[in-house]
Amino acid sequence: MVSKMYETAKGMVLNLIELIDTYGYVLNGARAYYTNRSQPPLLSSMVIEVYKRTNDVDLVKKALPALIKEHKFWNSGVHNVTIEDDQGTTHNLSRYYAMWDQPRPESLTIDTETASKLKNDCEKKQLYRELASTAETGWDFSTRWMKNASDLTTLSTTTIVPVDLNAYILKMELDISFLANVVGERSHALHFAKASESRKKAMNIVFWDEEKGQWFDYWLNASSNHKDVYKWDASYQNQDIFASNFVPLWVQSFNSDEGVVNKVAQSLESSGLIHAAGIATSLRNSSEQWDYPNGWAPIQHMIVEGLVRSRSKEARSLAKDIAIRWIRSNYVTYQTSKAMHEKYDVTKCGEFGGGGEYVPQTGFGWSNGVVLAFLEEFGWAEDLSPYCK
Numbered sequence: 001m002v003s004k005m006y007e008t009a010k011g012m013v014l015n016l017i018e019l020i021d022t023y024g025y026v027l028n029g030a031r032a033y034y035t036n037r038s039q040p041p042l043l044s045s046m047v048i049e050v051y052k053r054t055n056d057v058d059l060v061k062k063a064l065p066a067l068i069k070e071h072k073f074w075n076s077g078v079h080n081v082t083i084e085d086d087q088g089t090t091h092n093l094s095r096y097y098a099m100w101d102q103p104r105p106e107s108l109t110i111d112t113e114t115a116s117k118l119k120n121d122c123e124k125k126q127l128y129r130e131l132a133s134t135a136e137t138g139w140d141f142s143t144r145w146m147k148n149a150s151d152l153t154t155l156s157t158t159t160i161v162p163v164d165l166n167a168y169i170l171k172m173e174l175d176i177s178f179l180a181n182v183v184g185e186r187s188h189a190l191h192f193a194k195a196s197e198s199r200k201k202a203m204n205i206v207f208w209d210e211e212k213g214q215w216f217d218y219w220l221n222a223s224s225n226h227k228d229v230y231k232w233d234a235s236y237q238n239q240d241i242f243a244s245n246f247v248p249l250w251v252q253s254f255n256s257d258e259g260v261v262n263k264v265a266q267s268l269e270s271s272g273l274i275h276a277a278g279i280a281t282s283l284r285n286s287s288e289q290w291d292y293p294n295g296w297a298p299i300q301h302m303i304v305e306g307l308v309r310s311r312s313k314e315a316r317s318l319a320k321d322i323a324i325r326w327i328r329s330n331y332v333t334y335q336t337s338k339a340m341h342e343k344y345d346v347t348k349c350g351e352f353g354g355g356g357e358y359v360p361q362t363g364f365g366w367s368n369g370v371v372l373a374f375l376e377e378f379g380w381a382e383d384l385s386p387y388c389k
């Protein structure tokens with residue numbers, strides 16, 4: 001978008017729409033072996049961004065039925081979770097759940113080796129589903145999804161209701177409502193506006209911790225499940241600090257509330273996640289790639305955008321500070337390695353990240369895009385050094 005490559009962006013959106021038309025959701029990758037799991041649902045944001053810059057109503061007309069279909073995928077069957085609050089009111093939220101219980105074909109050797117520690121086929125199948133579901137989250141892998149932080153076989157992604165997934169779906173609901181208005185489909189606009197209100201309420205009840213100023217992932221407990229309804233219990237919120245606890249700020253339902261923004265911004269500042277080169281993924285150094293000390297471009301982007309959209313002066317200043325740290329580190333790393341990187345070590349300005357199951361990748365689409373987006377948002381003053389302090 002920043003590079004004004006609107007036709008390319010539109011082409012990407014059309015490809016993803018075709019995936020939904022064919023499979024019902026955006027595949028984790030456009031390859032045959034990815035037809036059993038999704039990508040985090042962010043297509044509606046892409047459609048909105050292209051529409052805002054091109055006013056392409058035909059694209060909106062094509063996208064709308066696909067987005068409604070994708071919304072259904074995330075809110076039915078195994079992806080839907082019903083939780084009953086203290087007052088007896090039920091709330092619907094969504095979870096990741098891959099339709100697959102074999103080793104990931106692209107990581108066959110690693111997954112088979114990981115599962116070899118387990119006793120029987122039933123446990124192995126469950127682990128394979130958890131591995132694939134975690135790949136579906138984009139956070140593969142992280143202690144965020146593990147019962148025991150030092151044991152990957154304890155992945156429990158399908159029993160976790162994730163804060164960020166529900167923030168994306170909340171945004172999807174707002175986006176669909178907006179796009180439906182663009183093409184005059186009033187009943188859809190109203191329906192999805194109402195759905196967004198319900199999800200916001202559910203997120204406030206199930207995830208939000210008023211005292212801490214964060215949204216926490218919710219772990220489903222089998223013993224609290226009666227006829228497929230889980231009874232809410234504060235002790236099932238995962239109190240660990242992850243960057244995803246701040247992602248709801250990205251969504252207008254939350255960043256339009258100045259009280260919430262100030263509280264969350266303060267909580268972020270004192271969380272221990274902000275380092276010399278940006279926001280760390282977690283506080284735990286597990287050697288998994290979605291943990292400390294790695295920082296990932298999309299997370300910086302969503303949190304910074306959320307702070308900026310709030311229009312609070314303090315929040316904007318925090319956003320700018322994070323963006324400057326991130327840009328400097330990307331720039332200096334580029335100077336020394338002659339490449340952009342998939343992830344960065346946020347504790348050391350000018351270093352790329354590591355850990356995980358494969359060698360660190362260079363390239364890298366989302367890192368390039370986020371640097372450009374930050375420069376477009378904040379500019380770069382002539383007297384501001386691009387180097388690490």
Ligand SMILES: OC[C@H]1O[C@H](O[C@H]2O[C@H](CO)[C@@H](O)[C@H](O)[C@H]2O)[C@H](O)[C@@H](O)[C@@H]1O
Nearest residue numbers: 028029104106107135136138139140141
């Ligand atoms: O082949 C291994 C995995 O490759 C993809 O995931 C990797 O890239 C993602 C972003 O492009 C990143 O979020 C993830 O952490 C990386 O492991 C693919 O999405 C996975 O399904 C696949 O197993």
